[in-house]
Amino acid sequence: MGKTPPIWYQQNSLLLGQASLPLIFFFTGSYVTLWIIPHSEVNVPAADFRIHENLLARTEMLDGVSIRSDVLSTDDNGEQKESVQKRTRKILQKLCPVLQRILLPGETILYAMTARSPLSILEQVTAAWWTALLAACVVVVTNKRLLFLPVKRDGNWRESVRAVHWGDLEEVKAKGLLVRNVTFKFKNGAKSTYTNFRRADAKKLAAIASALLPASSGEQTSAHGPVQLCPDCCGVLTERQYSCVGCGLTFKNEKTMVLRSIFLPAGGYFYTGHPLIAILPAIVETIFLVDVLVILSAGLASPKAAPDLFAALLGLGIFLALENGHHNSPLPPLRS
Numbered sequence: 001m002g003k004t005p006p007i008w009y010q011q012n013s014l015l016l017g018q019a020s021l022p023l024i025f026f027f028t029g030s031y032v033t034l035w036i037i038p039h040s041e042v043n044v045p046a047a048d049f050r051i052h053e054n055l056l057a058r059t060e061m062l063d064g065v066s067i068r069s070d071v072l073s074t075d076d077n078g079e080q081k082e083s084v085q086k087r088t089r090k091i092l093q094k095l096c097p098v099l100q101r102i103l104l105p106g107e108t109i110l111y112a113m114t115a116r117s118p119l120s121i122l123e124q125v126t127a128a129w130w131t132a133l134l135a136a137c138v139v140v141v142t143n144k145r146l147l148f149l150p151v152k153r154d155g156n157w158r159e160s161v162r163a164v165h166w167g168d169l170e171e172v173k174a175k176g177l178l179v180r181n182v183t184f185k186f187k188n189g190a191k192s193t194y195t196n197f198r199r200a201d202a203k204k205l206a207a208i209a210s211a212l213l214p215a216s217s218g219e220q221t222s223a224h225g226p227v228q229l230c231p232d233c234c235g236v237l238t239e240r241q242y243s244c245v246g247c248g249l250t251f252k253n254e255k256t257m258v259l260r261s262i263f264l265p266a267g268g269y270f271y272t273g274h275p276l277i278a279i280l281p282a283i284v285e286t287i288f289l290v291d292v293l294v295i296l297s298a299g300l301a302s303p304k305a306a307p308d309l310f311a312a313l314l315g316l317g318i319f320l321a322l323e324n325g326h327h328n329s330p331l332p333p334l335r336s
Protein backbone atom coordinates (compact mmCIF):
# COMPACT_ATOMS: atom_id res chain seq x y z
CA MET A 1 0.00 0.00 0.00
CA GLY A 2 1.27 3.47 -0.91
CA LYS A 3 2.00 5.93 1.88
CA THR A 4 2.32 9.65 1.15
CA PRO A 5 5.81 10.83 2.07
CA PRO A 6 5.99 13.19 5.07
CA ILE A 7 5.78 16.94 4.44
CA TRP A 8 9.48 17.66 5.18
CA TYR A 9 10.56 15.06 2.66
CA GLN A 10 8.36 16.55 -0.07
CA GLN A 11 9.74 20.01 0.67
CA ASN A 12 13.32 18.82 0.66
CA SER A 13 13.00 16.90 -2.56
CA LEU A 14 11.45 19.97 -4.13
CA LEU A 15 14.31 22.12 -2.90
CA LEU A 16 16.94 19.62 -3.99
CA GLY A 17 15.18 18.74 -7.26
CA GLN A 18 17.27 21.01 -9.46
CA ALA A 19 20.51 20.97 -7.49
CA SER A 20 20.76 17.28 -6.60
CA LEU A 21 23.37 16.27 -9.19
CA PRO A 22 25.95 19.01 -8.54
CA LEU A 23 25.43 18.57 -4.77
CA ILE A 24 26.04 14.83 -4.83
CA PHE A 25 29.12 15.40 -6.94
CA PHE A 26 30.37 17.99 -4.50
CA PHE A 27 29.75 15.80 -1.44
CA THR A 28 31.20 12.63 -2.88
CA GLY A 29 34.09 14.67 -4.23
CA SER A 30 35.09 15.94 -0.79
CA TYR A 31 34.40 12.54 0.79
CA VAL A 32 36.76 10.82 -1.61
CA THR A 33 39.41 13.50 -1.15
CA LEU A 34 39.19 13.26 2.64
CA TRP A 35 39.35 9.47 2.79
CA ILE A 36 41.63 8.37 0.01
CA ILE A 37 44.52 10.73 0.52
CA PRO A 38 45.18 10.23 4.25
CA HIS A 39 44.67 6.47 4.16
CA SER A 40 46.51 5.20 1.16
CA GLU A 41 49.03 7.86 0.30
CA VAL A 42 50.09 9.69 3.42
CA ASN A 43 49.91 7.50 6.52
CA VAL A 44 49.81 3.82 5.60
CA PRO A 45 52.95 2.60 3.86
CA ALA A 46 51.69 1.43 0.46
CA ALA A 47 52.30 -2.14 -0.75
CA ASP A 48 55.10 -0.87 -3.00
CA PHE A 49 56.81 1.20 -0.28
CA ARG A 50 60.57 0.96 -0.86
CA ILE A 51 62.44 -0.87 1.94
CA HIS A 52 65.96 -1.18 0.51
CA GLU A 53 67.26 1.93 -1.24
CA ASN A 54 69.00 -0.16 -3.93
CA LEU A 55 65.92 -2.25 -4.86
CA LEU A 56 62.69 -1.46 -6.67
CA ALA A 57 59.53 -2.90 -5.14
CA ARG A 58 58.52 -6.25 -6.69
CA THR A 59 55.12 -7.62 -5.68
CA GLU A 60 53.94 -11.12 -6.62
CA MET A 61 51.48 -13.77 -5.41
CA LEU A 62 52.40 -16.87 -3.40
CA ASP A 63 49.56 -19.36 -2.75
CA GLY A 64 46.96 -16.59 -2.72
CA VAL A 65 48.86 -14.04 -0.64
CA SER A 66 50.68 -10.94 -1.83
CA ILE A 67 54.44 -10.99 -1.19
CA ARG A 68 57.27 -8.55 -1.83
CA SER A 69 59.94 -10.73 -3.42
CA ASP A 70 62.50 -7.89 -3.36
CA VAL A 71 62.42 -7.93 0.47
CA LEU A 72 61.55 -11.60 1.07
CA SER A 73 64.57 -13.03 -0.75
CA THR A 74 67.28 -10.55 0.23
CA ASP A 75 69.46 -9.89 3.28
CA ASP A 76 69.47 -6.71 5.39
CA ASN A 77 71.52 -4.90 2.71
CA GLY A 78 69.08 -5.81 -0.04
CA GLU A 79 71.37 -8.42 -1.58
CA GLN A 80 69.75 -11.47 -3.17
CA LYS A 81 70.32 -14.63 -1.06
CA GLU A 82 69.23 -18.08 -2.21
CA SER A 83 69.16 -19.40 1.39
CA VAL A 84 66.94 -16.51 2.57
CA GLN A 85 64.51 -17.04 -0.29
CA LYS A 86 64.24 -20.77 0.45
CA ARG A 87 63.79 -20.28 4.17
CA THR A 88 61.17 -17.50 4.06
CA ARG A 89 59.06 -19.25 1.42
CA LYS A 90 59.15 -22.54 3.33
CA ILE A 91 57.88 -20.77 6.46
CA LEU A 92 55.16 -18.93 4.52
CA GLN A 93 53.90 -21.94 2.56
CA LYS A 94 52.72 -23.59 5.81
CA LEU A 95 50.88 -20.42 6.83
CA CYS A 96 49.41 -19.21 3.52
CA PRO A 97 45.83 -20.47 4.18
CA VAL A 98 45.82 -18.56 7.48
CA LEU A 99 47.45 -15.46 6.05
CA GLN A 100 44.91 -15.29 3.22
CA ARG A 101 42.28 -14.63 5.91
CA ILE A 102 44.31 -12.37 8.20
CA LEU A 103 45.79 -9.95 5.66
CA LEU A 104 44.01 -6.61 5.21
CA PRO A 105 43.25 -5.02 1.82
CA GLY A 106 46.48 -3.56 0.43
CA GLU A 107 48.61 -5.56 2.87
CA THR A 108 51.61 -7.39 1.45
CA ILE A 109 54.16 -9.69 3.13
CA LEU A 110 57.70 -8.37 3.37
CA TYR A 111 59.42 -11.06 5.40
CA ALA A 112 58.90 -14.12 7.63
CA MET A 113 61.14 -15.51 10.36
CA THR A 114 61.08 -17.96 13.26
CA ALA A 115 61.53 -16.94 16.90
CA ARG A 116 60.25 -17.78 20.38
CA SER A 117 57.44 -16.03 22.19
CA PRO A 118 58.15 -14.20 25.48
CA LEU A 119 58.54 -16.65 28.35
CA SER A 120 56.74 -16.40 31.67
CA ILE A 121 58.59 -16.16 35.00
CA LEU A 122 58.34 -19.89 35.72
CA GLU A 123 59.61 -20.75 32.27
CA GLN A 124 62.54 -18.35 32.63
CA VAL A 125 63.45 -19.74 36.05
CA THR A 126 63.28 -23.37 35.01
CA ALA A 127 64.62 -22.66 31.50
CA ALA A 128 63.53 -26.15 30.58
CA TRP A 129 63.66 -27.68 27.15
CA TRP A 130 59.90 -28.04 26.85
CA THR A 131 59.36 -24.26 27.00
CA ALA A 132 61.12 -23.99 23.65
CA LEU A 133 58.48 -26.20 22.07
CA LEU A 134 55.74 -24.27 23.79
CA ALA A 135 56.93 -20.90 22.57
CA ALA A 136 57.90 -21.49 18.92
CA CYS A 137 56.42 -18.79 16.71
CA VAL A 138 56.68 -17.21 13.28
CA VAL A 139 56.97 -13.44 12.92
CA VAL A 140 55.40 -12.25 9.66
CA VAL A 141 56.37 -8.70 8.66
CA THR A 142 54.00 -6.81 6.34
CA ASN A 143 53.85 -3.22 5.07
CA LYS A 144 51.16 -2.54 7.71
CA ARG A 145 51.73 -4.86 10.66
CA LEU A 146 53.82 -7.40 12.50
CA LEU A 147 51.98 -10.71 12.96
CA PHE A 148 53.08 -13.20 15.62
CA LEU A 149 51.81 -16.71 14.87
CA PRO A 150 52.56 -19.47 17.40
CA VAL A 151 53.44 -22.68 15.55
CA LYS A 152 53.89 -26.36 16.33
CA ARG A 153 57.20 -28.12 15.90
CA ASP A 154 56.38 -28.93 12.26
CA GLY A 155 55.74 -25.25 11.50
CA ASN A 156 51.94 -25.53 11.40
CA TRP A 157 49.79 -22.83 12.97
CA ARG A 158 48.53 -23.12 16.57
CA GLU A 159 45.36 -21.11 15.88
CA SER A 160 46.36 -17.92 17.66
CA VAL A 161 47.41 -14.53 16.23
CA ARG A 162 48.98 -11.52 17.91
CA ALA A 163 49.15 -8.44 15.70
CA VAL A 164 50.56 -4.94 16.00
CA HIS A 165 50.37 -2.09 13.51
CA TRP A 166 53.64 -0.34 12.64
CA GLY A 167 52.02 2.91 13.80
CA ASP A 168 51.56 1.44 17.32
CA LEU A 169 55.27 0.59 17.59
CA GLU A 170 57.71 2.96 19.24
CA GLU A 171 60.93 1.01 18.79
CA VAL A 172 62.33 -2.31 17.54
CA LYS A 173 65.63 -3.20 19.15
CA ALA A 174 67.83 -6.28 18.53
CA LYS A 175 70.33 -7.53 21.14
CA GLY A 176 72.70 -10.47 21.50
CA LEU A 177 75.58 -11.93 19.53
CA LEU A 178 74.88 -15.15 17.65
CA VAL A 179 71.22 -15.68 18.35
CA ARG A 180 69.36 -12.48 18.95
CA ASN A 181 66.55 -11.22 21.10
CA VAL A 182 64.31 -8.49 19.73
CA THR A 183 62.47 -6.10 22.05
CA PHE A 184 59.36 -4.42 20.69
CA LYS A 185 58.37 -1.23 22.50
CA PHE A 186 54.78 -0.14 21.91
CA LYS A 187 53.11 3.29 21.96
CA ASN A 188 51.12 2.29 25.09
CA GLY A 189 54.40 1.91 27.01
CA ALA A 190 54.37 -1.92 27.08
CA LYS A 191 57.28 -4.04 25.87
CA SER A 192 57.63 -7.59 24.53
CA THR A 193 60.87 -9.46 24.02
CA TYR A 194 60.87 -12.29 21.50
CA THR A 195 63.96 -14.50 21.64
CA ASN A 196 66.06 -16.86 19.50
CA PHE A 197 65.99 -14.98 16.21
CA ARG A 198 68.59 -15.86 13.63
CA ARG A 199 71.20 -13.13 13.56
CA ALA A 200 70.48 -12.43 9.88
CA ASP A 201 66.73 -12.22 10.54
CA ALA A 202 67.18 -9.78 13.43
CA LYS A 203 69.32 -7.54 11.21
CA LYS A 204 66.74 -7.74 8.44
CA LEU A 205 63.93 -6.86 10.86
CA ALA A 206 65.92 -3.84 12.07
CA ALA A 207 66.45 -2.71 8.46
CA ILE A 208 62.72 -3.00 7.67
CA ALA A 209 61.82 -1.20 10.92
CA SER A 210 64.15 1.71 10.12
CA ALA A 211 62.23 2.24 6.86
CA LEU A 212 58.67 1.56 8.12
CA LEU A 213 58.66 3.10 11.63
CA PRO A 214 59.08 6.70 10.42
CA ALA A 215 56.74 6.11 7.46
CA SER A 216 53.85 4.88 9.64
CA SER A 217 54.28 7.03 12.77
CA GLY A 218 51.01 8.89 12.01
CA GLU A 219 48.96 5.71 11.72
CA GLN A 220 48.15 4.80 15.36
CA THR A 221 45.18 2.56 16.12
CA SER A 222 43.04 2.80 19.27
CA ALA A 223 44.93 -0.18 20.73
CA HIS A 224 48.30 1.68 20.78
CA GLY A 225 49.87 -1.77 21.11
CA PRO A 226 49.50 -5.44 20.19
CA VAL A 227 46.11 -7.18 20.00
CA GLN A 228 45.00 -10.82 19.79
CA LEU A 229 42.92 -11.70 16.74
CA CYS A 230 40.14 -14.27 16.56
CA PRO A 231 41.44 -17.35 14.68
CA ASP A 232 38.09 -17.70 12.88
CA CYS A 233 36.82 -14.20 11.93
CA CYS A 234 40.12 -12.30 12.50
CA GLY A 235 38.33 -9.68 14.62
CA VAL A 236 40.16 -8.04 17.53
CA LEU A 237 39.63 -9.88 20.84
CA THR A 238 39.32 -8.29 24.28
CA GLU A 239 41.91 -9.38 26.84
CA ARG A 240 40.60 -11.84 29.47
CA GLN A 241 37.28 -12.12 27.65
CA TYR A 242 37.01 -15.72 26.52
CA SER A 243 34.67 -15.42 23.57
CA CYS A 244 34.70 -13.46 20.30
CA VAL A 245 32.10 -10.68 19.97
CA GLY A 246 32.31 -10.96 16.18
CA CYS A 247 31.57 -14.65 15.63
CA GLY A 248 30.85 -16.06 19.10
CA LEU A 249 33.79 -18.48 19.11
CA THR A 250 34.63 -19.45 22.70
CA PHE A 251 38.11 -19.89 24.11
CA LYS A 252 39.66 -21.74 27.00
CA ASN A 253 39.53 -19.61 30.10
CA GLU A 254 42.01 -18.90 32.88
CA LYS A 255 39.70 -20.04 35.68
CA THR A 256 39.47 -23.58 34.31
CA MET A 257 43.19 -23.63 33.60
CA VAL A 258 44.12 -22.51 37.13
CA LEU A 259 41.68 -25.02 38.68
CA ARG A 260 43.12 -27.83 36.61
CA SER A 261 46.66 -26.74 37.49
CA ILE A 262 45.83 -26.93 41.19
CA PHE A 263 44.06 -30.29 41.20
CA LEU A 264 46.03 -32.09 38.51
CA PRO A 265 49.81 -32.04 38.16
CA ALA A 266 50.56 -29.90 35.09
CA GLY A 267 46.82 -29.79 34.39
CA GLY A 268 47.25 -26.36 32.84
CA TYR A 269 49.49 -27.72 30.10
CA PHE A 270 47.02 -30.51 29.34
CA TYR A 271 44.15 -28.03 29.24
CA THR A 272 45.92 -25.65 26.86
CA GLY A 273 46.60 -28.50 24.43
CA HIS A 274 50.23 -29.35 25.16
CA PRO A 275 49.89 -32.96 26.38
CA LEU A 276 53.46 -33.97 25.51
CA ILE A 277 54.90 -30.89 27.14
CA ALA A 278 52.75 -31.61 30.20
CA ILE A 279 54.38 -34.97 30.93
CA LEU A 280 57.65 -33.70 32.39
CA PRO A 281 56.14 -31.01 34.65
CA ALA A 282 53.55 -33.60 35.67
CA ILE A 283 56.31 -35.98 36.81
CA VAL A 284 58.20 -33.16 38.56
CA GLU A 285 55.07 -31.92 40.32
CA THR A 286 54.08 -35.43 41.38
CA ILE A 287 57.54 -36.18 42.83
CA PHE A 288 57.43 -32.83 44.60
CA LEU A 289 53.99 -33.47 46.11
CA VAL A 290 54.94 -37.00 47.21
CA ASP A 291 58.08 -35.51 48.77
CA VAL A 292 56.07 -32.94 50.68
CA LEU A 293 53.63 -35.62 51.89
CA VAL A 294 56.50 -37.88 53.07
CA ILE A 295 58.16 -35.02 54.97
CA LEU A 296 54.82 -33.92 56.37
CA SER A 297 53.98 -37.38 57.69
CA ALA A 298 57.52 -37.74 59.10
CA GLY A 299 57.16 -34.32 60.71
CA LEU A 300 53.91 -35.36 62.34
CA ALA A 301 55.47 -38.62 63.56
CA SER A 302 58.57 -37.05 65.16
CA PRO A 303 58.79 -33.43 66.30
CA LYS A 304 62.58 -33.47 65.58
CA ALA A 305 61.85 -33.22 61.86
CA ALA A 306 60.36 -29.74 62.28
CA PRO A 307 63.12 -27.90 60.32
CA ASP A 308 62.61 -30.29 57.40
CA LEU A 309 58.91 -29.61 57.54
CA PHE A 310 59.58 -25.88 57.51
CA ALA A 311 61.91 -26.22 54.49
CA ALA A 312 59.32 -28.27 52.66
CA LEU A 313 56.58 -25.72 53.29
CA LEU A 314 58.88 -22.88 52.22
CA GLY A 315 59.71 -24.79 49.04
CA LEU A 316 56.03 -25.42 48.39
CA GLY A 317 55.31 -21.70 48.92
CA ILE A 318 57.96 -20.62 46.41
CA PHE A 319 56.80 -23.23 43.93
CA LEU A 320 53.17 -22.13 44.16
CA ALA A 321 54.17 -18.46 43.89
CA LEU A 322 56.06 -19.21 40.67
CA GLU A 323 53.16 -21.24 39.35
CA ASN A 324 50.78 -18.38 40.13
CA GLY A 325 53.10 -15.88 38.47
CA HIS A 326 52.85 -18.10 35.44
CA HIS A 327 49.06 -18.06 35.48
CA ASN A 328 48.64 -14.34 36.10
CA SER A 329 49.42 -13.43 32.52
CA PRO A 330 46.28 -13.65 30.39
CA LEU A 331 45.82 -16.88 28.50
CA PRO A 332 46.22 -16.48 24.76
CA PRO A 333 42.98 -17.32 22.94
CA LEU A 334 42.80 -21.09 22.42
CA ARG A 335 39.70 -22.69 20.92
CA SER A 336 37.80 -24.47 23.70
Ligand SMILES: [Zn+2]
Pocket residue numbers: 230231232233234235244245246247248249
Ligand atom coordinates in the same frame (compact mmCIF):
# COMPACT_ATOMS: atom_id res chain seq x y z
ZN1 LIG B 1 35.60 -14.35 15.83
